[in-house]
Amino acid sequence: MTNAFWLTNVHLDSGFETGDDGVDHTLTELSHLLIEDGRIARIESAEQPLGTTLPIHDAKGLLALPSFVEKHNHLDKTYAGAAWKSCLPPKKLIDRLQFEEKEMPLISGTTKQRAQAMLSWLLAGGATHVRTHVNIDPFIGLKNLEGVREALESYSDKMTYEIVAFPQQGLLRTKASDLMRQAMREGATHVGGLDPAEIDNELEGSLREMMDIAVEANADVDIHLHDPGTLGFYTIKRIMDLTEEAGWQNRMAISHAFALGDVSPEESAEMADRLAQNGVQIMTTVPINRPMPPVPILHEKGVRVALGYDGFYDSWSPYGTGDMLEKLNRLVGRYRWVDERSLVQSLFFITGGKTTLDKEGNRLWPKVGDEASIVFAEASCSAEAVARRSRSPAVMFKGRIVLGELS
Known part of the structure; x- marks a missing residue:
């Protein structure tokens, strides 16, 4: 009927x-x-x-x-639904990872409830699709994946979703490859990665292991790349090389990609051409405290750019509401898109195009x-x-x- x-x-x-x-x-x-x-x-x-x-x-x-589409989130880390708690400011990224290594096992029993609370905020902010990264490491195992899957399934009549198996503590550093492969068999839809040079201290080996897992699982990839400047830009080049080598066109995303905003406009434009040719997406949170990927150049060249909140209200940041119009408002403000046509066109970045x-x-x-x-x-x-x-x-x-x- x-x-x-x-x-x-x-x-x-x-x-x-x-x-x-x-x-x-x-x-x-x-x-x-x-x-x-x-x-x-x-x-x-x-x-x-x-x-x-x-x-x-x-x-x-x-x-x-x-x-709206929320393309970068961490449902397993949020403090949503729990008592108010601010953050312990880290000195370096590794300090935050060590803190998380201890915290995650302590709060794993409430993953489903906290994830549901965040999903309610995202829905209230207009999102009917979410891509969430879920920590996969020896300290938490697959507990976060189980809780996040249950939360997402409870919202399946309200939104669609993707789950990225995310080696937050380092793919090689914590020998997480077997757990990542298991996560791909147990509900994760995408393979994640993280700063192969800084965290794993082995750029080439980490990237190749990430791609091997993706090819074995026939899954798309979303890698977090915070490394700035020359190192980050070189890492993007190697990601492009491996994307082409594996035939993974239109199946790769790079989150953050700060290095694209550290190099010259000419270098960014040249790389944007290559990203577009390979169908690589860029996910950005529109940071206010550092350079970010040059969205106008990327968009003009045909690179798909999408916005996400990343983690909000968790051990990394107490900020954020889940309202995607709020995130888009930051983007248009950053680039001074003040005219009518630019404002209308900007919806592209929070609606899946x-x-x-x-x-x-x-x-x-x-x-x-x-x-x-x-x-x-x-x-x-x-x-x-x-x-x-x-x-x-x-x-x-x-x-x-x-x-x-x-x-």
């Missing part, structure tokens, strides 16, 4: 116009959407009378945005056939939602309201 209803009185971006003052403005129109089996089956103007016997949900003029309008003002989303996963925002248009971090009182996932309510 078809599951169908009308979603009425929802505002959609419809184009651009330039005002007398020379400022571009986003046009919107009030529409009715027919939702069938989790997808958008028809889009009708609200100016036309709607004769139907199907159920009706009234959006009452809220703006529709494509639902979707924007409501192209640069000329033609509608790209929603279209008939699109999945009905929608964030409903209290904004006049998507540019305002991004710039003003508008409140989102309801979220729809595959045709079901999973947060808030519509009448």
Whole structure:
């Protein structure tokens, strides 16, 4: 039996116009959407009378945005759902890893509950997809993976997910290869890696072991690369070499990739061409305390860039809310994307590549056939939602309201 209803009185971006003052403005129109089996089956103007016997949900003029994608998270580490706790400032990365080595076993019994609490924050922030990294090491074994899987499965009617088996303590440093392989057999979908030179002190061996595990599991890769400057840039070159050698095009992601922001624009542009040719994604958290990958250059060259919160409210940082509009707002502020068209286009970075309008003002989303996963925002248009971090009182996932309510 078809599951169908009308979603009425929802505002959609419809184009651009330039005002007398020379400022571009986003046009919107009030529409009715027919939702069938989790997808958008028809889009009708609200100016036309709607004769139907199907159920009706009234959006009452809220703006529709494509639902958000959180591409870099650590559900197993959060303090969400527990008593308030700030951080012990580390002197070096290895200090933080040693602290985590002791802390993780102590809180492993609450992994599912803490992960569920964070998922509730992400959903409230409009995310209906999350990629989470999960520590895999001799100190915690696969306990975090088990708890995170259970939490994600409990949210499977509200969002989709990916799980990265993440050797936080070092792949070679802690001899975690067998555990990583076991994690890939027990629910992890991606193979992770971490600073092969700094943490494993063996750049080549660590990268090759990571790729061997990925090829054996036929899994995509997402490696954390914090190393800056020449070392980090050389590591990216070697990642590209191994990607090409293994035929892993369109299956590789580099998180953080700070080194891309440390080298000259010419070097970044040249590397961006190679990243684009290999379909390598860059995940960034938009840091405020160090250089970051040059998003405008990468985007212009066709590199897929996505945003994530990374860990928030955990032993690494007490900050963060899970609201992806907040994260996007930091990005547009950093690059001074203040005009209407740039603000609208910026949605690309938190929606898995979707924007409501192209640069000329033609509608790209929603279209008939699109999945009905929608964030409903209290904004006049998507540019305002991004710039003003508008409140989102309801979220729809595959045709079901999973947060808030519509009448």
